Amino acid sequence: MMKTILHKANERGHANHGWLNAYHSFSFASWYNPEKIQFGMLRVLNDDTIAAGMGFGTHPHDNMEIITIPLEGDLAHKDSMGNGTIIKSGDIQVMSAGTGIQHSEFNPNHDQHTKLFQIWLFPKFRNVEPRYQQITLDQSLQKNDFAQILSPNPDDAGVWIHQDAWFYLSDFDADFSKKLSLKKEGNGFYIMNIEGEIEINGEKLERRDAAGIWETNEIEIKANSSSKFLVMEVPMEQ
Known part of the structure; x- marks a missing residue:
């Protein structure tokens, strides 16, 4: 659940x-x-x-x-x-x-x-x-997409760290929506809305609002206005 x-x-x-x-x-x-x-x-x-x-x-x-x-x-x-x-x-x-x-x-x-x-x-x-x-970063990759900016893998897009985490920066047009799946089972998503208004599973996030979502393998983010946000997939336990 x-x-x-x-x-x-x-x-x-x-x-x-x-x-x-x-x-x-x-x-x-x-x-x-x-x-x-x-x-x-x-x-x-x-x-x-x-x-x-x-x-x-x-x-x-x-x-x-x-x-x-x-x-x-x-x-x-x-x-x-x-x-x-x-x-x-x-x-x-x-x-x-x-x-x-x-x-x-x-x-x-x-x-x-x-x-x-x-x-x-x-x-x-x-x-x-x-x-x-x-x-x-190539900011053009953030347009209506989840641009990966961090991972555990030196050969992947973005920087790398000593943790099973993946970060994404996104810049969505109004009314655009897209789904994102976990990279690692058991992780959770923490989403910080930087600018604009987004909606995740019916929950609205305004400027600088954030939400943590876990025990799911996928989220869908919809932009209610032109929006920029950061998605962090992180382990819930070490």
Whole structure:
């Protein structure tokens, strides 16, 4: 029997630090909600706006798969593996923190903010060698389709991580609908609606609403207006 949980945009945790305006889908930092700890192996989904010229100082991570998807503007990245890059809207970045990394992220522009999703998944394996990957996505593939942007397989489309997860970005026209099947039995879907309004099995998601759906092998997503959204297929158990 299919199970669904709805996470409305206005129910997320919120912290405005001035330089950082952050919305948390799951418990993070000083915001704790016992009913929103994680969805399967998805532990963090932060919707961050970073002010011009500001950012996160050097800080550590370990044993987490960390995915960054810029939505607007640029993000400068430096890490203890020697990477120093700029990621932009249309890119995706992943770090396997593994045995431990340190990194910093900041908005290099002095005239515009940067918006991004930062997503953490628990890894399939602990204490892996840290790694970094960044690619530019072909956004044309997202038009009225599920464009794969992440998988467990280095040879597949998108970036890869140490977890049996698949991510898709989509840009649907109004009234377009399409079905998506699980890649791995027992996984679940977590859908974040970025812009517009979509409908999944009769449940409407407006801007920044999200839904978790599991114990089903397939979902159908219909766009009620021109919409952009992120679908994350994740293991429900390790």
